[in-house]
Each structure stands twice: as structure tokens, then as C-alpha cells.
Amino acid sequence: MIYDLALKIGYEYPSDVKDARHILRVRPLTERGQRLVTNRLTITPQPDESRADRDFFGNALDHVLILPSHDGLSVTMRARVEVNRARPDLAATPDVAEIRAMAAAARDSDGDGPMHFLGDSRIVRLSEPLTAYAAETIKDDQPIGEAMLAFSKRIREEFDYAPGKTTVSTPLEDAFARREGVCQDFAHIMIAALRGIGLPAAYVSGFLRTTPPPGKPRLEGADAMHAWVDVWLGPDHGWAGFDPTNAMLALDDHVVVAVGRDYGDVAPIDGVLITAGPQKTTHSVDMKEVG
Structure with a gap:
């Protein structure tokens, strides 16, 4: 493409x-x-x-x-x-418990090392409600790829995409409590929830296809710079993108501009x-x- x-x-x-x-x-x-x-x-x-x-x-x-x-x-x-991104085989990814253990033991200090995406950052803070929210959906024996797509779908189903209801300075805890916001809020919520259960998650800023293919619905967030989440699926599968605003993998509809710990980095x-x-x-x- x-x-x-x-x-x-x-x-x-x-x-x-x-x-x-x-x-x-x-x-x-x-x-x-x-x-x-x-x-x-x-x-x-x-x-x-x-x-x-x-x-x-x-x-x-x-x-x-x-x-x-x-x-x-x-x-x-x-x-x-x-x-041209290959669709990952989500069922073949390690289970959540394995990824948590590998991430905790990882010592790769390069910019894409999972250790940089496990704790608090400038905007994302770990919190008990968000950790509990992730734990309700994500189970230790699930393949992490399937668990991440399911979690993205839960956020899409339970949160209202509401432009103008939040700003770049709105705390993610407020957007979480109100169950509304835009792509930036949903990405921060997903990141905080995943880090709370020990899974490395990064913030991705980029572009989303403005006009959908014939017969497909228009994606939310296409009129501005978009945001989604990269999740570490282990050393063999690396990082993969999940878009909680649209409950989908970030594949050929998404163009990456910058990656960081949260919006403050990008x-x-x-x-x-x-x-x-x-x-x-x-x-x-x-x-x-x-x-």
C-alpha cells in the first residue's frame, strides 16, 4: 500500500x-x-x-x-x-504469564527495549482501578496477541469516542472514569492498564487512512494525527500495534510517525x-x- x-x-x-x-x-x-x-x-x-x-x-x-x-x-x-505489514499470528504468541516474566527479566537498554515501557512515565501513571480493569479481561494463560486484541475491543465497546470532551492535558484517570475521550485518551488508558499487570506497552503517534476502502466503515480518528498502542509480544514476535479506538490491529491503515512512553515523548x-x-x-x- x-x-x-x-x-x-x-x-x-x-x-x-x-x-x-x-x-x-x-x-x-x-x-x-x-x-x-x-x-x-x-x-x-x-x-x-x-x-x-x-x-x-x-x-x-x-x-x-x-x-x-x-x-x-x-x-x-x-x-x-x-x-506492507504482515498480519501476526496472534494465536501463536506466548501466553501472558510468559511475557510478564520475560519483560521483568529483560535488560535490553536500546530505545525499543521492553524495560522502558513497564513503569510510570510523564503522563501515564499506574493506578489500581486501571490495573484491575486489565486483569478483568486479560488472563495469564491466554496468548498475548489474542488477549491484546480482545482488550482493544473491550475499550472500543465501553468507551465513547467524543471529540471535544477532553484535551491533551486531561488526566487519563478522568477519561477512564467518564468512559469517553479520543484516541490519545484510549491509548493512554490501555498503556496504563497493561503496565499495571506487567506488560510492556508504548504510545504510537501517526496517521490513519482518511478514506476507507469501498464497502468498509470510516475509522474513528482519521481527521487528525492518530494514536494507538504497541505491545511487546516477546523476543520472537517483537512489537505489534493495537488500535483501541477502532478495535483492530494497526496494519496497513496506519502510518507510524513516532513512538514513546506516552504523548509527552511524541x-x-x-x-x-x-x-x-x-x-x-x-x-x-x-x-x-x-x-
Whole structure:
């Protein structure tokens, strides 16, 4: 599957900004089953300095510095990406108890090592209600792949997809208690629940097919950057993506941009600037199949 992607992010500031520094995480990755074919990033105002980099988790970063006064920022990323992910045999994966034991013993310190995705992170905190929620569905003798898909389906069935009811700063405990939110909330809830029972889980940010194939329903979360969960299925099967917003595996409908412990590791734009008053933000995504 080949897709053309377009991401546009805009900011309007209430007063002029000078000496703005930003870190962008908007370029799709070349990773398992996914290849970045072409990519172009346009930033207005044009940066005085720009440097490409990789973070600890292997995500593509762009460090930019804008010195002149400006009252807005525009970031446009266009890319062509080829996606061809094999569907994992979920029934052939180790059982949950085996994965828990292997994860506890793992000492791989690379960015995709399971040890980094077991405990608290900046946004995700382990909690008794979320741990109990996972334990109700996930049993030790289940193949972990099947258990993760079933857990994704439970979240999809019991939570309302409700844009505007939460923000990026809404605590995941609030979204869990209210049983509503958007893809970011559902990903954080699933991650916290899985870590609570000792299973490594990572936050994935990316794109979701905007227009479904003929005869198939439109997926939730397609109009903005999407979020789902990577779960470690053991050393032989590695990491696999599960989308609790749509109760599905993350396969050829999903394009990965960044992976981290939670949203704080993968936010599309971080930065340091000085202004006064609230800023306005616009955000649009398009993902078209071209081959």
C-alpha cells in the first residue's frame, strides 16, 4: 500500500514572538513494514537554523530556530509512504504469564527495549482501578496477541469516542472514569492498564487512512494525527500495534510517525517561546491511497 500524506499545523500568537525554538516530530518513520519514500517539510517563517536528528526511541526530529519577530507559525509536512505489514499470528504468541516474566527479566537498554515501557512515565501513571480493569479481561494463560486484541475491543465497546470532551492535558484517570475521550485518551488508558499487570506497552503517534476502502466503515480518528498502542509480544514476535479506538490491529491503515512512553515523548511540536495570552491552533491531516 502506498499513501500520500499531508499534515498542516498552524499557530496564531496573540503578540509577536522572537527567538522561538521548536522540536518537530512530524516525519514518518522507516520501520517494520513501513518505508518513507519521499518527504518535504515547509516551515513559515523560514527558520534561521534547522537540524535533523533522532531521539532515544529512533524518532525523526527537526530542531528549528526562528529569530525574527513573528505572529504565527505554519508547518506543512508532505510525504509518500509505503506500508506492507504482515498480519501476526496472534494465536501463536506466548501466553501472558510468559511475557510478564520475560519483560521483568529483560535488560535490553536500546530505545525499543521492553524495560522502558513497564513503569510510570510523564503522563501515564499506574493506578489500581486501571490495573484491575486489565486483569478483568486479560488472563495469564491466554496468548498475548489474542488477549491484546480482545482488550482493544473491550475499550472500543465501553468507551465513547467524543471529540471535544477532553484535551491533551486531561488526566487519563478522568477519561477512564467518564468512559469517553479520543484516541490519545484510549491509548493512554490501555498503556496504563497493561503496565499495571506487567506488560510492556508504548504510545504510537501517526496517521490513519482518511478514506476507507469501498464497502468498509470510516475509522474513528482519521481527521487528525492518530494514536494507538504497541505491545511487546516477546523476543520472537517483537512489537505489534493495537488500535483501541477502532478495535483492530494497526496494519496497513496506519502510518507510524513516532513512538514513546506516552504523548509527552511524541508531541508533533515542542518548543520554547514567549508571548502573552492564549494562542490559536489549526491542525489538518490527509492520507490518500495512491497505489
